[in-house]
Amino acid sequence: MSKLEYTSLDEIPKIHELLRAGFKSGKTRPVAYRKHQLLQLAYLLKDNRQRFRDAFSADFKRPYEESDMLEIDPSIGCVVEAYDSVAKWAARERAPFDQLWFAMSPAIRKEPRGTVLVVAPFNYPVLLLVNGFVGAIAAGCTVLLKPSELVPSISGLLAELLPQYLDQDLYRIVNGAVPEMTKILELKWDHIFYTGGGRVAQIISIAAAKHLTPLTLELGGKSPVVIDPGCDLNVAARRILWGKTINAGQVCLAPDYALVPKDFQDTFVAAMQRAFNEFFPTESPRPGVMSCIVSQQHASRLKRLVDETKGTIVFGGQVDVEQQFISPTVVKDVAGDDVLMSEEIFGPILPVVPVKDVDEAIEFINARDSPLALYVFSRDSAFKAKVFDNTQSGMAVANEVVIGMAVHGVPFGGTGASGHGYSTGKWSFDAFTHLRATFDNPSWVDTLIFNRRYPPYSVCLVA
Amino acid sequence: MSDLNALYTPLEKIPQVHEGLKKAFRSGKTRPIAFRKTQLLKLCHLVQDNLQRFKDALLADLGRPANETDFLELNGVLIEVKKAYDNVEKWASTEKPPFSLFWFSMSPHIRKEPKGVVLLISPFNYPVYLLLCPLAAAIAAGNAVLLKPSELCTTVAALLTELLPKYLDTEVYEIVNGGVEETTKILELPFNHILYTGNGNVGRIVATAAAKHLTPVTLELGGKSPCVIDPDCDVKVAAKRIMWGRLVNSGQLCISPDYVLVPKDFQDTFVEALKQAYEELHPTDPLKSGMLSRIVNERHVLRLKRLLDNTKGTVVFGNKVELSEREIFGPILPVVPVKDVDAAIEFINERDNPLVLYVFTRNRDFKKKVLNNTLSGTASINEVIMGCQAEGLPFGGVGASGYGYTTGQAAFNTFTHMRSTVENPTWADSLLLHARYTPYKSAPLRRLTWMLRPSIPPLPKD
Secondary structure (H helix, E strand, O other), rough: OOOOOOOOOHHHHHHOOOOOHHOOOOOOOOOOHHHHHHHHHHHHHOOOHHHHHHHHHHHOOOOOHHHHHHHHHHHHHHHHHHHHHHHHHHHHOOOOOOOHHHOOOEEEEEEEEEEEEEOOOOOOOOOHHHHHHHHHHHOOEEEEOOOOOHHHHHHHHHHHHHHHHHOOOOEOOOOOOOOHHHHHHHHOOOOOOOOOOOHHHHHHHHHHHOOOOOEOOOOOOOOOOEEEOOOHHHHHHHHHHHHHHHHHHHHOOOOOOEEEEEEHHHHHHHHHHHHHHHHOOOOOOOOEEEOOOOOOHHHHHHHHHHHHOEEEOOOOOOOOOOOOOOOOEEEEOOOOOOOHOOOOOOOOOEEEEEEHHHHHHHHHHHOOOOOOEEEEEOOOHHHHHHHHOOOOOOEEEEEOOOOOHOOOOOOOOOOOEEEOOOOOOOHHHHOEEEEEEEOOOOHHHHHOHHHHHHHOOHHHHOO | OOOHHOOOOOOOOOHHHHHHHHHHHOOOOOOOOHHHHHHHHHHHHHOOOHHHHHHHHHHHOOOHHHHHHHHHHHHHHHHHHHHHHHHHHHOOEEEOOOOOOOOHHHHEEEEEEOOEEEEEOOOOOOOOOHHHHHHHHHHHHEEEEEEEEEOHHHHHHHHHHHHHHOOOOOEEEEEEOOHHHHHHHHHHOOOOEEEOOHHHHHHHHHHHHHHHHHOOOOEEEEOOOOEEOOOOOOOHHHHHHHHHHHHHHHOOOOOOOOOOEEHHHHHHHHHHHHHHHHHHOOOOOHHHOOOOOOOHHHHHHHHHHHHHHOOOOOOOOOOOOOOOOOOOOOOOOOOOOOHHHHHHHHHHHOOOOOEEEEEOOHHHHHHHHHHOOOOOOOEEEOOOHHHHOOOOOOOOOHHHEOOOOOOHHHHHHHOEEEEEEEOOOOOOHOOOHHHHHOOOOOOHHHHHHHHHHHOOOOOOOO
């Protein structure tokens, strides 16, 4: 891995000042200019596809195909969607007709919030940066980007490419770790868009409170998978295993653990084994065929989970901390207080929790923090409705995992401990936009309607 | 004024109230739309049945004339609550996004779900409107609600505490009364949303407390709302509307015009118009006529007196006037002479984003220039205050004036989690998505890529 150059602490307030001046200059106001910058961003990604693939390979040993399919192409898609839609999103809206108010031309202007901060995590460091960045550009804000220091090749590449493609008066990158992030958080931002974990989210929220800064928090949690024995089991197993092996399970939307009826557990884990054999027919998974864990620290964390679980390992369980590689692992008979249930796994390990029935599954989920996604595999509408109607989660997904975030037209956002605010598509634009209501009251309105508001209040008007 | 201290909720009871609300929410009681509608209807009746008592309470707490209470508080509450009642089915219904060729097979939908247990903290100045309107939205969205009315309006708080259990389901809607100690206790607990209306200092405290639980927050704050005057305006109407806006509730209104910016050579003309407007509005000294509300308490009166005593401006009528850093929140109107509209814009931009920006002009270009070069929560042309109740407009601040929106459907959305749902049929894998599984095969991947990879328009030639 390459060594990432950190921005000097003195530079950070200067960059902030520069971005504020950039916003004040009014350069981002014309939609045409925002479109131009978005287009540049699309080319930044397209022109350098191979370099991004190589950087992902350097930081994660992620296969090129995975980087294309799950990061680079969706990122470009995100940019192009904003490019195509920004004029529509940014257009002033008229309030629907109302006979009392129409004479005052009520309308809603879409105003950029100002100078904003987008902080990205390590796992999908480009996609989850672009997700916020694109909304901010489209909204007309100036932006500071803070990529993750855990992926130095990617963050270094972004720092190198950004000045070549985008207007440096308006969009900047700061690289660094805790001291740099702390410095950034002392400054006043007009919105902070953070994707990552709950602990840092708290730190950011407290810092934001000092400046009355609004937030979007895209966090994670333990996304449960509820299995109905009547589901299409082979498809379910394949999809669940896919969700655990892409990026070695380091996905905020990864299926974290499975809830199955007790007497169905063995059937289920056998299906998982079959899916594993399909995914890796000739050789065991290894770095380059499957991604690695991002750091030794995280690999050690996962090793501890595997070592200390009281469940039974069905397959996998091999952890190489030095190589930062963990083979896909399924653990059955996991209890609610097992170490595997104590934190978001963020690795290719699937705990299987046997329960009595769907009611117990629902109770189990409700006893814990609201997850980012709730997955149900079932062909039975009543079963799905029961689970969804009696739980809370960011997203509710049936018979699929992960890709819900990519679906156009629906907002992506958590609830409770999984975060607040929404992103993707128009919702990213909205996050960085202030809806400024306007109305214009002609003089004659007082003669017609609103004259009674003025004192002196005559006696007959007093109810 | 009644003694609210007797009504203060004991500290140890507060977590119990919170637990009760959590349990009640979990029971699913608030999920059915019918339940929410019944509660909203009862809330309408709570206000309608007790109009005189509310007017008496506001007279007692703020010295506010009954007329003003009707027009600016009670009418507004009834409109918002009834609006929620009429629209809850529509607002709460699951939405379908526009058709998309690639994604339609996954039946994407957006469910509107209550966030859970929400906290409403309201201020003293419009203690009924600023509590019951968000309550209506929170009820419509299906939440359980903890209400914390202002302790500075003791009669109103006592009245609400008496009436709420008579009309609404107390398992899911509860009031907690108290001061700083009680509010601090409340803020230690986890909520699924907090709406705070008040000032920036307490706003920071609320946001910091919320941060510990990662609770989303809506802040309706205030600020210094400027009025920009174009000499080419209807001067008489402008002066009357501004004077009226400054004096309702004795200026204790977050959207009150806080100060006026006029071109230097127009100042005398405009001040004369303001004077005339004042005489029309209050031909009798307000101290005798009772047509002007009181300042809420002695601390605020002393604060305002200090502003007046320290001003370097020239008193035109009434009392001395000073421009301070803080929102005035009293019946004092500073007039600031500037060179021209550019100077006015600069003056505004050097300060915190106001909640409302007022512009008085007949000239479209003047209006456009001011709006395009400033940022404010809302912008009102040739009018003060009333736009906040305008149908279909979201009301909310920006920057130091707050964030989030609190009217109509925007308020409903504030207390709602939009839970996206998708469902992927089995055959999707056999058609295309099988390509995502290892071992990767180039032909299927190429097909998938062809569907997913967007075409990028060419760059314009420089």
